[in-house]
Amino acid sequence: MSVTNSQDSQTVDQSQAEEDYPLTAVPLYARKSFLSMAFMLLGFTLYSGTFFAGGLVGPAFRFFPDLVGLLVVGNLILGGYAAALAYIASKTGLSTVLMARFSFGSVGSRWVDFLLGFTQVGWYAWGSGLIADLLNQLAGVPESWNWLIILFFTYFFCITAYIGYRAMDWYSRIAVPAIIILMLWSLTISANQIGGFEGLQAVQPSGELGIGAALTIIVGTFISGGTQATNWSRFSDSPRTATLSTLAAFFIANGFVVFGGAFSALVYQNSDMVMVMARQGLLVAGFILLFLNMWSTQDNTIYAFSIAFSHMFRTKKRTFFVLIGATIALALAWGGIYESSQFINFLILLGTFIPPVGGVVMADYWLYRRGQFPSLDEPQPAFNWAGIAAYVIAAAIAYFTGKAGIGIAPVNGIIIAAVLYPILTKVIPQPTGTTALK
Template sequence: MSVTKLETIDSTQASQDFPLSAVPLTARKPIWSLAPLLMGFALVSTTLIAGGKIGPAFSFTNLLWIVLIGNGLLGAYCAMLGYIAYKSGLTTVLMSRFSFGNIGSRWVDFILGFTQIGWYAVTNAFVADALINLLGLPQNWSWLLIVLATYGFCVTAYIGYAAMDWLSRLAVPAMLVLIVISLSIGFRDAGDLTALQPTQELSFGAALAIVIGTFISGGTQSTNWSRFADSGKNAVWSTLLAFFFINGLLVFTGAFCTLVYGTNDLIQAMAQQGLLFLGLVLLILNVWTTQDNTIYAFSVAGTNFFRTTKRHAFVLGGATLALVFALTGIYEGLINYLIFLGAVIPPVGGIIMTDFWLRHRGQFPSLASRLPAFNWAGVIAYVVASVVAYITGQANLGIGPINGVIVAAVLYAVLLKVIPQPIQQREVV
């Protein structure tokens, strides 16, 4: 195994989950630790909404094909990044130093970090509204529920990998059991699924774009956890379990609930099935295992942006910023902007993969190497690919996020031949 050359790891790096260094071999985790954590991250409610958009537009058989193909592509993209994370021990934001430059990588920190903190605010407000509607609570309790959700869901992220690991080991099996129970009742209520006819129109390509685009921005940051893998095989399989199996299950569940119960909200469907209490348990576990990953990702981006190891401070600071967004209602105006950022994040992954395999031949240099302020090959490739991804996504020309990844990878490879690359030498201390 060839892992990035590791500098001496001090106790601060270890206690903060190695925010500015490669994860050493002594801190790597087996698949039964890593897989539940990644699966918990992928268990996110927005994927149910994606399923709800495509469900009414296709027959049951075509729906299954869309789920398999779309999540197969998403899983492959995330698994390739996961393998690179295992090989290097680095997060996406640390890898971006090589492909974007020492200063240029801070743009990656910003778009990844801001996207995560925005979704953290949006989801906490969503949870408060859901609890009020499902339990019939007074509307003026909303602020209290948002505060409790904001700081409650970040506790495991503050502690770090160990706490998130144990939460996922308990929560993921419980959630899968609850989903299976609800789907079993749904199949009974649905009758002959093959007899259901589409009631809306949506192209096959547009459906694939929805499936892939919903969580590809999150998948680009899954390296925050796959870097802890103790083998390449475990990194790949853990990532596939999350972004092929779990994401595919949720897309199917959202589509299925829409077809049978008229709602893409699994919790609402469970309430119709007489499973309100179990639905609330599923809601809390579902949100918690995603939200702690979300705020963790923000903290990792923050540490790289400011070049500090104080990840704990960014967890609390990010949660407080999200609280302001949620309580003031600013989060309502963030959603379209966050969707835009989600469209321009995937090119980062395409550039990193090309940089790792083509430029660095499968092994990044030391993070202590002297790096240019900007790697213009990466910057130019990213800008062009992001524009292509956004325009083609809006025009339904292929799959916008995948277009962005491909254009970024190809253009970066070409620009590496055109723009001279500096020799990276170890920094003299």
């Protein structure tokens, strides 16, 4: 029996509906249109933190065709990966952490919960620190107030996530058009400042970064988000809606933000578009941009954490974990995560260790189960050793090939995991199910 069919009735526990179905498939009557999905996912990917990835990559390459080509390829990889998972989510109504129960086992999937949830709460904490830092630099707010700024925004931005999909949907419909307009305004001024295309071509690369490392950074900035975009694409009214809206968000919108950071770094030697807008005399507009895009991503980020940890602890109380996640992020932000010198390494590690999860999940759905997951009520083994082994091997290969500059670490991880999993399911005996999700 397919998951979708088993859940396609209005007898779904009302408490699951009120909590956005953290432990069940989203029923067909609760699905959303392309417009709703597009705004939601665009809001998720239009994130200030992604500017910094563009700033890391931009100065190391000639603008065209080198930099532009890297941005297209990197975001196409990211968009294609996220869209493939989105397709499965729409067909089944499941989030990635629920899919992982089949490919990693009922207990083994808790590693996926932790990996995806922790990275999201880390981004949430980093975002709170970013806001405090920009207020220090641009508004002259004393650093002694940072603890209060971080406290306020950490809990303020989780309001829409606490309410759930409907609140995040309507906020994104307001924020996304405004964010795009403000970014285009700033980029137009930047282009005029440097002398258009000819001026950009005249800028000589000033950094040293290999193509593989650059693509890993581009993909790594949002690979965790792409792996968890299923939290929203599972609400899509059709696989077409899920695929196109996710591709638009992760290829076009995320690419636009990375491009904005790279462009700003080339023109002003500063990838932070808010700082750039201040230099352009658009300080108020810069603050509006910061507020809108931080909120539109932060609420999605802490929402993703709540889905992952609801599954980890097998509880329907998603809203409880919104508050728990915000509190953990608060502690990390107060602890100085934004100022950490290891942030670049964090980006690269995200681009290395998370993609194999998606590779295993996709191989399990398409190659092993032939496009149909069993019912969530069907008992699963505690550990699916084929999935675990495929993940560990793929992650290790991605890490070492990335360090050696062989290929593109995220792509290596996805491909190796997807190839290994069906092979290992034939080699490693599959235990009978012992644990059903309650």
